[in-house]
Amino acid sequence: MLAPGCCAGLENWRDWEGLLSGDLPWLGHAPETRVEVAGESFTLPQGGACVEVPRRALPELLAGVQRNLAGFLDTLGGWAERTGLGxxxxxLVAAADRGFAITAPLLAAPSERALPRGPHQAVGKR
Known part of the structure:
Protein backbone atom coordinates (compact mmCIF):
# COMPACT_ATOMS: atom_id res chain seq x y z
CA MET A 1 0.00 0.00 0.00
CA LEU A 2 1.19 3.49 -0.82
CA ALA A 3 0.64 6.48 1.43
CA PRO A 4 -1.05 9.45 -0.25
CA GLY A 5 1.09 12.52 -0.76
CA CYS A 6 0.29 15.80 0.90
CA CYS A 7 -1.71 18.24 -1.26
CA ALA A 8 -2.93 15.55 -3.66
CA GLY A 9 -6.60 15.12 -2.93
CA LEU A 10 -9.55 13.12 -4.08
CA GLU A 11 -10.71 16.09 -6.14
CA ASN A 12 -7.87 15.26 -8.55
CA TRP A 13 -9.00 11.69 -9.25
CA ARG A 14 -9.63 12.45 -12.93
CA ASP A 15 -5.99 13.40 -13.44
CA TRP A 16 -5.32 9.66 -13.68
CA GLU A 17 -7.13 9.62 -17.05
CA GLY A 18 -4.21 11.58 -18.46
CA LEU A 19 -1.93 8.58 -18.03
CA LEU A 20 -3.56 6.98 -21.06
CA SER A 21 -2.43 9.91 -23.22
CA GLY A 22 0.99 10.32 -21.63
CA ASP A 23 0.28 12.94 -18.95
CA LEU A 24 1.58 12.02 -15.51
CA PRO A 25 -0.63 12.93 -12.55
CA TRP A 26 0.87 14.97 -9.75
CA LEU A 27 0.74 12.89 -6.59
CA GLY A 28 1.65 15.51 -4.01
CA HIS A 29 4.55 16.11 -1.72
CA ALA A 30 6.08 13.77 0.82
CA PRO A 31 5.88 10.91 0.93
CA GLU A 32 7.05 11.24 -2.65
CA THR A 33 5.39 8.93 -5.09
CA ARG A 34 5.72 9.14 -8.81
CA VAL A 35 4.28 7.30 -11.77
CA GLU A 36 6.68 5.58 -14.12
CA VAL A 37 5.71 4.14 -17.49
CA ALA A 38 7.09 0.64 -17.92
CA GLY A 39 5.92 -0.87 -21.20
CA GLU A 40 2.23 -1.65 -20.90
CA SER A 41 2.14 -0.89 -17.18
CA PHE A 42 2.43 2.04 -14.84
CA THR A 43 4.48 1.63 -11.69
CA LEU A 44 4.21 3.71 -8.55
CA PRO A 45 7.32 3.32 -6.41
CA GLN A 46 7.42 4.74 -2.88
CA GLY A 47 10.06 3.90 -0.35
CA GLY A 48 10.58 0.15 -0.65
CA ALA A 49 7.08 -0.54 -2.01
CA CYS A 50 5.93 -0.52 -5.60
CA VAL A 51 2.47 -0.88 -7.12
CA GLU A 52 2.07 -1.92 -10.75
CA VAL A 53 -1.06 -1.07 -12.74
CA PRO A 54 -1.52 -2.59 -16.21
CA ARG A 55 -2.44 0.09 -18.75
CA ARG A 56 -5.47 -1.95 -19.91
CA ALA A 57 -6.83 -2.03 -16.31
CA LEU A 58 -6.81 1.74 -15.79
CA PRO A 59 -10.14 2.58 -17.52
CA GLU A 60 -12.03 0.01 -15.43
CA LEU A 61 -10.28 1.16 -12.25
CA LEU A 62 -11.32 4.74 -12.97
CA ALA A 63 -14.88 3.59 -13.70
CA GLY A 64 -14.86 1.87 -10.29
CA VAL A 65 -13.76 5.10 -8.60
CA GLN A 66 -16.54 6.93 -10.44
CA ARG A 67 -19.14 4.36 -9.34
CA ASN A 68 -18.00 4.67 -5.72
CA LEU A 69 -18.14 8.46 -5.84
CA ALA A 70 -21.59 8.31 -7.51
CA GLY A 71 -22.70 6.12 -4.60
CA PHE A 72 -21.44 8.81 -2.25
CA LEU A 73 -23.62 11.38 -4.05
CA ASP A 74 -26.64 9.17 -3.54
CA THR A 75 -25.80 8.71 0.14
CA LEU A 76 -25.25 12.45 0.52
CA GLY A 77 -28.65 13.14 -1.05
CA GLY A 78 -30.35 10.67 1.29
CA TRP A 79 -28.64 12.27 4.28
CA ALA A 80 -29.74 15.72 3.10
CA GLU A 81 -33.37 14.53 2.93
CA ARG A 82 -33.24 12.87 6.36
CA THR A 83 -31.77 15.96 8.00
CA GLY A 84 -34.34 18.29 6.47
CA LEU A 85 -32.13 20.40 4.24
CA GLY A 86 -35.00 20.91 1.84
CA LEU A 92 -25.33 20.35 -1.91
CA VAL A 93 -25.29 17.19 -4.04
CA ALA A 94 -24.82 19.23 -7.22
CA ALA A 95 -21.96 21.19 -5.64
CA ALA A 96 -20.21 17.97 -4.57
CA ASP A 97 -20.72 16.56 -8.06
CA ARG A 98 -19.24 19.68 -9.68
CA GLY A 99 -16.35 19.90 -7.23
CA PHE A 100 -15.29 16.29 -7.74
CA ALA A 101 -16.43 15.98 -11.39
CA ILE A 102 -18.19 12.74 -10.52
CA THR A 103 -20.93 12.14 -13.06
CA ALA A 104 -19.29 13.78 -16.07
CA PRO A 105 -18.36 11.09 -18.62
CA LEU A 106 -14.95 9.54 -18.34
CA LEU A 107 -12.69 10.18 -21.31
CA ALA A 108 -11.33 6.64 -21.04
CA ALA A 109 -14.64 4.85 -20.62
CA PRO A 110 -14.17 1.07 -20.30
CA SER A 111 -17.32 0.55 -22.35
CA GLU A 112 -20.28 2.46 -23.71
CA ARG A 113 -22.50 1.64 -20.74
CA ALA A 114 -23.94 4.61 -18.94
CA LEU A 115 -23.16 5.36 -15.33
CA PRO A 116 -26.18 4.35 -13.27
CA ARG A 117 -27.48 7.30 -11.32
CA GLY A 118 -29.40 7.31 -8.12
CA PRO A 119 -32.27 9.69 -7.43
CA HIS A 120 -30.02 12.31 -5.79
CA GLN A 121 -27.25 12.60 -8.34
CA ALA A 122 -26.76 15.66 -10.46
CA VAL A 123 -25.03 15.83 -13.79
CA GLY A 124 -21.53 17.17 -13.28
CA LYS A 125 -19.65 19.49 -15.58
CA ARG A 126 -15.90 19.43 -15.80
Whole structure:
Protein backbone atom coordinates (compact mmCIF):
# COMPACT_ATOMS: atom_id res chain seq x y z
CA MET A 1 0.00 0.00 0.00
CA LEU A 2 1.19 3.49 -0.82
CA ALA A 3 0.64 6.48 1.43
CA PRO A 4 -1.05 9.45 -0.25
CA GLY A 5 1.09 12.52 -0.76
CA CYS A 6 0.29 15.80 0.90
CA CYS A 7 -1.71 18.24 -1.26
CA ALA A 8 -2.93 15.55 -3.66
CA GLY A 9 -6.60 15.12 -2.93
CA LEU A 10 -9.55 13.12 -4.08
CA GLU A 11 -10.71 16.09 -6.14
CA ASN A 12 -7.87 15.26 -8.55
CA TRP A 13 -9.00 11.69 -9.25
CA ARG A 14 -9.63 12.45 -12.93
CA ASP A 15 -5.99 13.40 -13.44
CA TRP A 16 -5.32 9.66 -13.68
CA GLU A 17 -7.13 9.62 -17.05
CA GLY A 18 -4.21 11.58 -18.46
CA LEU A 19 -1.93 8.58 -18.03
CA LEU A 20 -3.56 6.98 -21.06
CA SER A 21 -2.43 9.91 -23.22
CA GLY A 22 0.99 10.32 -21.63
CA ASP A 23 0.28 12.94 -18.95
CA LEU A 24 1.58 12.02 -15.51
CA PRO A 25 -0.63 12.93 -12.55
CA TRP A 26 0.87 14.97 -9.75
CA LEU A 27 0.74 12.89 -6.59
CA GLY A 28 1.65 15.51 -4.01
CA HIS A 29 4.55 16.11 -1.72
CA ALA A 30 6.08 13.77 0.82
CA PRO A 31 5.88 10.91 0.93
CA GLU A 32 7.05 11.24 -2.65
CA THR A 33 5.39 8.93 -5.09
CA ARG A 34 5.72 9.14 -8.81
CA VAL A 35 4.28 7.30 -11.77
CA GLU A 36 6.68 5.58 -14.12
CA VAL A 37 5.71 4.14 -17.49
CA ALA A 38 7.09 0.64 -17.92
CA GLY A 39 5.92 -0.87 -21.20
CA GLU A 40 2.23 -1.65 -20.90
CA SER A 41 2.14 -0.89 -17.18
CA PHE A 42 2.43 2.04 -14.84
CA THR A 43 4.48 1.63 -11.69
CA LEU A 44 4.21 3.71 -8.55
CA PRO A 45 7.32 3.32 -6.41
CA GLN A 46 7.42 4.74 -2.88
CA GLY A 47 10.06 3.90 -0.35
CA GLY A 48 10.58 0.15 -0.65
CA ALA A 49 7.08 -0.54 -2.01
CA CYS A 50 5.93 -0.52 -5.60
CA VAL A 51 2.47 -0.88 -7.12
CA GLU A 52 2.07 -1.92 -10.75
CA VAL A 53 -1.06 -1.07 -12.74
CA PRO A 54 -1.52 -2.59 -16.21
CA ARG A 55 -2.44 0.09 -18.75
CA ARG A 56 -5.47 -1.95 -19.91
CA ALA A 57 -6.83 -2.03 -16.31
CA LEU A 58 -6.81 1.74 -15.79
CA PRO A 59 -10.14 2.58 -17.52
CA GLU A 60 -12.03 0.01 -15.43
CA LEU A 61 -10.28 1.16 -12.25
CA LEU A 62 -11.32 4.74 -12.97
CA ALA A 63 -14.88 3.59 -13.70
CA GLY A 64 -14.86 1.87 -10.29
CA VAL A 65 -13.76 5.10 -8.60
CA GLN A 66 -16.54 6.93 -10.44
CA ARG A 67 -19.14 4.36 -9.34
CA ASN A 68 -18.00 4.67 -5.72
CA LEU A 69 -18.14 8.46 -5.84
CA ALA A 70 -21.59 8.31 -7.51
CA GLY A 71 -22.70 6.12 -4.60
CA PHE A 72 -21.44 8.81 -2.25
CA LEU A 73 -23.62 11.38 -4.05
CA ASP A 74 -26.64 9.17 -3.54
CA THR A 75 -25.80 8.71 0.14
CA LEU A 76 -25.25 12.45 0.52
CA GLY A 77 -28.65 13.14 -1.05
CA GLY A 78 -30.35 10.67 1.29
CA TRP A 79 -28.64 12.27 4.28
CA ALA A 80 -29.74 15.72 3.10
CA GLU A 81 -33.37 14.53 2.93
CA ARG A 82 -33.24 12.87 6.36
CA THR A 83 -31.77 15.96 8.00
CA GLY A 84 -34.34 18.29 6.47
CA LEU A 85 -32.13 20.40 4.24
CA GLY A 86 -35.00 20.91 1.84
CA UNK A 87 -34.01 22.63 -1.41
CA UNK A 88 -30.45 22.99 -0.15
CA UNK A 89 -30.02 19.20 -0.30
CA UNK A 90 -30.01 18.90 -4.10
CA UNK A 91 -27.81 22.01 -4.27
CA LEU A 92 -25.33 20.35 -1.91
CA VAL A 93 -25.29 17.19 -4.04
CA ALA A 94 -24.82 19.23 -7.22
CA ALA A 95 -21.96 21.19 -5.64
CA ALA A 96 -20.21 17.97 -4.57
CA ASP A 97 -20.72 16.56 -8.06
CA ARG A 98 -19.24 19.68 -9.68
CA GLY A 99 -16.35 19.90 -7.23
CA PHE A 100 -15.29 16.29 -7.74
CA ALA A 101 -16.43 15.98 -11.39
CA ILE A 102 -18.19 12.74 -10.52
CA THR A 103 -20.93 12.14 -13.06
CA ALA A 104 -19.29 13.78 -16.07
CA PRO A 105 -18.36 11.09 -18.62
CA LEU A 106 -14.95 9.54 -18.34
CA LEU A 107 -12.69 10.18 -21.31
CA ALA A 108 -11.33 6.64 -21.04
CA ALA A 109 -14.64 4.85 -20.62
CA PRO A 110 -14.17 1.07 -20.30
CA SER A 111 -17.32 0.55 -22.35
CA GLU A 112 -20.28 2.46 -23.71
CA ARG A 113 -22.50 1.64 -20.74
CA ALA A 114 -23.94 4.61 -18.94
CA LEU A 115 -23.16 5.36 -15.33
CA PRO A 116 -26.18 4.35 -13.27
CA ARG A 117 -27.48 7.30 -11.32
CA GLY A 118 -29.40 7.31 -8.12
CA PRO A 119 -32.27 9.69 -7.43
CA HIS A 120 -30.02 12.31 -5.79
CA GLN A 121 -27.25 12.60 -8.34
CA ALA A 122 -26.76 15.66 -10.46
CA VAL A 123 -25.03 15.83 -13.79
CA GLY A 124 -21.53 17.17 -13.28
CA LYS A 125 -19.65 19.49 -15.58
CA ARG A 126 -15.90 19.43 -15.80
Missing amino acids: ARGPA
